[in-house]
Structures are given as C-alpha cells and as structure tokens.
Amino acid sequence: MGQLxxxxxxxxxxxxxxxxxTARKFAAEGATVVIGDLPTSNGVAVAEELGGAFxxxxxxxxxQVEAMFALAKEKYGRIDVAFNxxxxxPASDDSILKTGIEAWDLVQNVNLTSVYLCCKAVIPYMLEQGGGSIxxxxxxxxxxxxxxxxxxYTASKGGVLAMTRELGVQFAGKGIRVNALCPGPxxxxLLQELFAKDPERAARRLIHIPMGRFAEPEEIANAVAFLGSDESSFITATEFLVDGGLSHAYVTPLESDFE
Ligand SMILES: NC(=O)c1ccc[n+]([C@@H]2O[C@H](COP(=O)([O-])OP(=O)(O)OC[C@H]3O[C@@H](n4cnc5c(N)ncnc54)[C@H](O)[C@@H]3O)[C@@H](O)[C@H]2O)c1
Known part of the structure; x- marks a missing residue:
C-alpha cells in the first residue's frame, strides 16, 4: 500500500x-500525477517516466490554468491534490532600491497570482467531490x-502564506485542506543559479542553517506527500516549515561542531 x-x-x-x-515521490506512493509546467520544460519526459500526463x-x-485542471479531471476523473x-x-528582483516595476510585476504574477488562479480553478472540483488537499x-x-x-519574491511568498491561511479556514468545513509549504533553502x-551568480552572498545563507547544509528536494517532497495524504487529515491553514531549524535559530553550530 502506497501513502497516496x-x-x-x-x-x-x-x-x-x-x-x-515531489512528482516522483507521489508516483512511487501510488498517485497519478499531472505535471503542469512551461511548454519549454522537461515536462513531457517526466510525465512519460511516471506514467502520468503533462x-x-x-x-x-x-x-491555461483552468485547462490544466480540466485535463486532470477529464483524464483521471478527480483531483485529490493540487501542489501549486x-x-x-530572477536576478532582476533585488533590493527595493534596484528593483523596477517590471521585475516586481513578473515575480508577483508567477509566484502569487498563479497560486490564486490555481486555487480558484481547483476548489470547485474539490467542493464537488467533497474534499481535497491543496x-x-x-x-x-x-x-x-x-x-x-x-x-x-519575499512579498509574493508572504502573500501566498496569507492567502493559504484564509482559504484553509474558509474551506475547512468542506473537507478541503489548504496548507502553505515553507521550505528553507x-x-x-533555482538556488544553484543564485550561487553561480553571487557565491559570496549565497554562502552567507548557509551559516544561518543549524544543520549546516541546504535541503535536498526529496526531503521537501516527503513533506508534500504527507500533506497530500490522509495522514495529515487534521492539518490545515498552516505554515508548514521544512527548514532544518533555520527560522528558529539564534546561534548556529560552528563548522568544527560537526566534526
Ligand atoms: N529552491 C529553494 O531554495 C526554495 C526555497 C523555498 C521555496 N522555494 C519555492 O519552491 C518552488 C519550486 O522551486 P524550485 O527550487 O524547485 O525551482 P526550479 O527552478 O527548479 O523549478 C521551478 C519550475 O517552475 C516552472 N515554472 C516557472 N515559471 C513558470 C510558469 N510561468 N508557468 C509554469 N511553470 C513555470 C519551471 O519551468 C520549473 O520547472 C518555487 O515556488 C520556489 O519559490 C524554493
């Protein structure tokens, strides 16, 4: 029996x-996956690898967002989990003193408006079937x-968190759980690109992480699988942190403490 x-x-x-x-974890745990990504992405190959759809x-x-969820419903009959x-x-999103309105708008659209669009499109399906996990x-x-x-970027993620909390509370009585995943680095x-561009500033981030390392994507995927599964049935409207202790750390270990 798979978790999903x-x-x-x-x-x-x-x-x-x-x-x-996450797509790989979900497929390994028994879920059918629909990969939504840009036409220029690797999505076709991923869907093929996992026996799902792109x-x-x-x-x-x-x-396009509505069409993505309609495809999932049409092909597989239901939508239990939406991982938005x-x-x-992008590098153009920087200090407020350097960031122009175009960069601001681009990031707000891709990171925040997209989540609004996805939630708006998927919630009616979940209401119809009596539940789901976003x-x-x-x-x-x-x-x-x-x-x-x-x-x-930071403002967009704050928006995602606040919107998620509100949706989680609004739809809790309808069996729809809505959680915000808050990964650390x-x-x-996405992060490797940042490192390549500005190694010194990027390295500064590492010292704040008690575990002394970044997360691997699989460690985040495990948390998403939990939130998508029935094992998290009483968890909604949360800021689900998977950050290696970063956001609660005052003093972090020295490198020598790891030896
Ligand atoms: N990597 C980190 O350290 C980190 C930390 C916290 C949160 N996050 C968040 O996790 C999420 C995934 O990040 P990642 O690190 O896996 O990045 P990634 O760059 O590896 O993957 C992002 C994916 O989103 C797709 N994408 C970008 N714009 C799109 C658009 N307009 N329409 C459809 N698809 C689009 C890309 O093609 C790519 O496949 C992002 O929301 C990111 O902000 C990342």
Whole structure:
C-alpha cells in the first residue's frame, strides 16, 4: 500500500527541482500525477517516466490554468491534490532600491497570482467531490527578513502564506485542506543559479542553517506527500516549515561542531 494510492495530483513546476522530486515521490506512493509546467520544460519526459500526463501551462494565464485542471479531471476523473508550486527568483528582483516595476510585476504574477488562479480553478472540483488537499509553495522568507533581499519574491511568498491561511479556514468545513509549504533553502536549479551568480552572498545563507547544509528536494517532497495524504487529515491553514531549524535559530553550530 502506497501513502497516496488512488489519488490524483496536479503539480505545477513539476518538471524541475522540488516539483520534480515531489512528482516522483507521489508516483512511487501510488498517485497519478499531472505535471503542469512551461511548454519549454522537461515536462513531457517526466510525465512519460511516471506514467502520468503533462499539461503545458503558463501558470500566470487563467485559461491555461483552468485547462490544466480540466485535463486532470477529464483524464483521471478527480483531483485529490493540487501542489501549486511553480515559482521564479530572477536576478532582476533585488533590493527595493534596484528593483523596477517590471521585475516586481513578473515575480508577483508567477509566484502569487498563479497560486490564486490555481486555487480558484481547483476548489470547485474539490467542493464537488467533497474534499481535497491543496499545498501552496511559500518559503521561509514569508516569515523572516533577509539582507540578501529579493523584495518581490519575499512579498509574493508572504502573500501566498496569507492567502493559504484564509482559504484553509474558509474551506475547512468542506473537507478541503489548504496548507502553505515553507521550505528553507533547497539544493535545486533555482538556488544553484543564485550561487553561480553571487557565491559570496549565497554562502552567507548557509551559516544561518543549524544543520549546516541546504535541503535536498526529496526531503521537501516527503513533506508534500504527507500533506497530500490522509495522514495529515487534521492539518490545515498552516505554515508548514521544512527548514532544518533555520527560522528558529539564534546561534548556529560552528563548522568544527560537526566534526
Ligand atoms: N529552491 C529553494 O531554495 C526554495 C526555497 C523555498 C521555496 N522555494 C519555492 O519552491 C518552488 C519550486 O522551486 P524550485 O527550487 O524547485 O525551482 P526550479 O527552478 O527548479 O523549478 C521551478 C519550475 O517552475 C516552472 N515554472 C516557472 N515559471 C513558470 C510558469 N510561468 N508557468 C509554469 N511553470 C513555470 C519551471 O519551468 C520549473 O520547472 C518555487 O515556488 C520556489 O519559490 C524554493
């Protein structure tokens, strides 16, 4: 018996990083997955590998988002889990003093408006079938301030967290659980890109993590599988932190403490 046997899950950003690891975990635990990602992504190959379906989608486009969930419903009959996870962290999003309105809008659209669109599109299906689990990817930066600022990114994740809380409370009586996943820094292309561009600033992040390392995408996927499964049946409207202790740390161990 898999943890997610018989469940149908739609995963945006499912072709890379956290979304890809989650899609693999879900399939291994018995779920049918629909990978929602850009047409230029690796989504077709991932869906083929996992025996699921690919929906080419730009998550900022309402019609394409609706079509993605309609495809899942049409093909597999139900939607038990929506993992609204696609997100970006472009270099143009920086300190508020350097970030222009175009970069601000781009990040708000991809990271926050997309979650609004996905929730708006999937909740009617879940109401009709009497329940479901929505997991929206926020971030630890929704809870903490960073001097390595990406102002629109941080604001977008704060928005995801607040929206998730409200939806979780609103739909709790209808069997729909809505949780915000708040990962700490994860070893994915998104973070690797950042490291390549600015190693010094990126390395500063490491010293704040009590475990002295970034998360692997599979460690985040395990948390998503739990939130998507019936094992988390009393968990909703949370900021579900998977951050290696980062957001609660005052003093972290020295490197020598790991020896
Ligand atoms: N990596 C980290 O350290 C970290 C930490 C906290 C939160 N997050 C969040 O986790 C989520 C996934 O990040 P990741 O690190 O796996 O990134 P990633 O870059 O590895 O994957 C993101 C995926 O989203 C897709 N995507 C981007 N724009 C899209 C759009 N407009 N429409 C559809 N798909 C789109 C990309 O094609 C890609 O497959 C993001 O929301 C990110 O903000 C990441």
């Amino acid at each position: 046997d018989g469940k149908v899950a739609v995963i945006t950003g499912g072709a890379s990083g956290i979304g890809l690891a 929906a080419a989608v730009d998550v900022t486009n309402a019609e 996870n696609a997100g970006i962290s 997991i929206n990817t926020a971030s630890f930066v929704a809870l903490m301030g960073a001097a390595t600022s990406q102002i629109s 994860v070893n994915t292309p």
